[in-house]
Amino acid sequence: MEILELNKISKNFGAIKALDNVTLSLRSGEVLGLMGDNGAGKSTLIKIIAGNFKQSSGTINFENKKVQFSKPMEARDKGIEVVYQDLALCDNLTAASNIFLTREIKRNFGILKIINFSEMFKRAKDIFKELKSETLPDEDVKMMSGGQRQAVAIGRTKLSAAKVVLLDEPTAAISVRQVAEVLELIKQLKNQGIAVVIISHRMPDVFAVSDRIAVLRRGQLVANKLAKESSPEEVTALITGAIEKA
Numbered sequence: 001m002e003i004l005e006l007n008k009i010s011k012n013f014g015a016i017k018a019l020d021n022v023t024l025s026l027r028s029g030e031v032l033g034l035m036g037d038n039g040a041g042k043s044t045l046i047k048i049i050a051g052n053f054k055q056s057s058g059t060i061n062f063e064n065k066k067v068q069f070s071k072p073m074e075a076r077d078k079g080i081e082v083v084y085q086d087l088a089l090c091d092n093l094t095a096a097s098n099i100f101l102t103r104e105i106k107r108n109f110g111i112l113k114i115i116n117f118s119e120m121f122k123r124a125k126d127i128f129k130e131l132k133s134e135t136l137p138d139e140d141v142k143m144m145s146g147g148q149r150q151a152v153a154i155g156r157t158k159l160s161a162a163k164v165v166l167l168d169e170p171t172a173a174i175s176v177r178q179v180a181e182v183l184e185l186i187k188q189l190k191n192q193g194i195a196v197v198i199i200s201h202r203m204p205d206v207f208a209v210s211d212r213i214a215v216l217r218r219g220q221l222v223a224n225k226l227a228k229e230s231s232p233e234e235v236t237a238l239i240t241g242a243i244e245k246a
Helices: 042-049 072-078 095-099 117-130 146-159 176-191 203-209 232-240
Strands: 002-013 016-027 031-035 057-062 065-067 080-083 106-109 112-115 164-168 195-199 212-217 220-226
Touching: 002 042, 016 042, 016 195, 016 220, 031 042, 031 203, 042 164, 042 195, 072 080, 080 146, 095 117, 095 146, 117 146, 146 164, 146 176, 176 195, 176 203, 195 203, 203 232, 212 232, 220 232
Parallel strands: 031 195, 031 212, 080 164, 164 195
Antiparallel strands: 002 016, 002 057, 057 065, 106 112, 212 220
């Protein structure tokens, strides 16, 4: 089932056309690799889906219903979560506290409500188990590897029962071993029926997990095809303009 449909999406910033009539869809349990050079429109498209920007024209359907997000909370309420490249984690807090940040589990203590850390640790442990991650809920984020930090950020999306997860450069600036951990996390999301969009400049990583590849160039969609029917060489040619369209 197509959970997300973008129909002729355009976005203008003054005289600059960041996106030009982009039509794209996403199925539940599908991993879409979104590729393109810097300034191609990838981040703009993600921010429209996530409710950060409003499109200049075009429509968005989510679960077969037309939607219009005016702020990120509206997209999140529908089940769309974003993990940005900087992850936005608090280094001085544990993994569990980061997952539940602003959504802490509380219990009654007389007339007061206090944070239920034991329940948060238990729930976080279950989330990491679902993701098949060895990340410990009581470990401080500042002590974690890049792969573990990604597990914490992705764990947040599980808390809200996400249906679509948008990942911005999830394998940037981490070791080969940590890349393997992150790619496994993406596969676990897919196996649980969650649709994933991965933005990355790392071609091998995108092809390792993606079912489909979409390429943007100067705001236009120049390719949207099955990963098994494409290749890193073709995608590179599409990004640079050596191949006009595929």
